[in-house]
Amino acid sequence: MTTIHHAAASGFSSQADTYARGRPDYPAALGTWLRDTLGLAPGKTVVDLGAGTGKFTGLLLPTGASVIAVEPVDAMRAQLSAKLPDVRAVQGSAESMPLPDASVDAVVCAQAFHWFANTAAMHEIARVLKPGGRLGLIWNVRDESVGWVSRLTEIMTPHEGDAPRFYKGDWKKVFPADGFGPLALTSFPYTHDGAPEQVIVDRVMSVSFIASLPQAGQDAVRAQLHEVIATDPALHGHDHVSFPYSTEAYCCVRQ
Numbered sequence: 001m002t003t004i005h006h007a008a009a010s011g012f013s014s015q016a017d018t019y020a021r022g023r024p025d026y027p028a029a030l031g032t033w034l035r036d037t038l039g040l041a042p043g044k045t046v047v048d049l050g051a052g053t054g055k056f057t058g059l060l061l062p063t064g065a066s067v068i069a070v071e072p073v074d075a076m077r078a079q080l081s082a083k084l085p086d087v088r089a090v091q092g093s094a095e096s097m098p099l100p101d102a103s104v105d106a107v108v109c110a111q112a113f114h115w116f117a118n119t120a121a122m123h124e125i126a127r128v129l130k131p132g133g134r135l136g137l138i139w140n141v142r143d144e145s146v147g148w149v150s151r152l153t154e155i156m157t158p159h160e161g162d163a164p165r166f167y168k169g170d171w172k173k174v175f176p177a178d179g180f181g182p183l184a185l186t187s188f189p190y191t192h193d194g195a196p197e198q199v200i201v202d203r204v205m206s207v208s209f210i211a212s213l214p215q216a217g218q219d220a221v222r223a224q225l226h227e228v229i230a231t232d233p234a235l236h237g238h239d240h241v242s243f244p245y246s247t248e249a250y251c252c253v254r255q
Helices: 006-014 016-022 030-036 057-063 074-083 119-128 147-159 170-174 196-205 215-231
Strands: 045-049 066-070 088-090 104-110 129-142 184-194 241-253
Touching: 030 057, 030 184, 030 241, 045 057, 057 066, 074 088, 104 119, 119 129, 119 170, 129 147, 147 196, 147 215, 184 196, 196 215, 196 241
Parallel strands: 045 066, 045 104, 066 088, 104 129
Antiparallel strands: 129 241, 184 241
C-alpha cells in the first residue's frame, strides 16, 4: 500500500456519510458509454479503482460485468460493502492492487484519478489490464458559468492546500502513458437535483480538504454556504435546486 494523501485519508475517513449523501450520481447516458466504449458486458471483469462509497460502482452492475471495487479508505469501503454486498470490495491502492497480471478487461476511476495520477499507478493499471483492455476516467465537473456555483468554488479554493485537483490538469501529465493509446473524451450534461442542504452543503462539506478542517473551520465554511443559499436569487426560498455539471468521460486502450 502506498501513502494516501493526508487530505484524502483524513477527510474521506471522517466524512464518508456526508460523501455518500452529497456527491452527485451520474447521467444515465453513461451506461451506454460503459458498454460501447469500455466494452463492459457479461463475461467481462471491471475494476472500480478508488471506488469510495460506491457512488459509481452501482452504475457498473447493470452492464453484467463482474465488478471488483478497490478502495484504500476503510470507512468508505465499509459504506460500499453495506450498500452493495454482492460486489467484491478489496483494500488496495492505484499503485498496489491485489489482483493477478492481465486479469481484468477494464479499470474505471470515477472522481478519483487526480489523486494518484503518477507513473507507478499507470504501470500497475497496465499490469492488471488484459491487452486491449480499457482505462476509463470519469469526473463530474461543476458548471462555473452559473454564478452561485462559481461562489461555491470561491469558498472552497482557499482551503485546498496541496490537495490534487481535477481542474488544475496535473493528472494529464502522465499521458501519453507507456503502453496506452491516446485519451478520447466524451462529455455529458448532468444536473444533481435535490434539497439545497444535500446538493450544495453536503456536496461541499464532502470535499476532502474541507472535511479534514478543524471543526471551527468546517462550521465557518458551512455558514458561508448557507449565506449563498439565503442570498442568491436563484436559490433563496427554493426547497429544490438543480446543481449543473458536465460529466467528462475519458477512455484509453491498453496496447
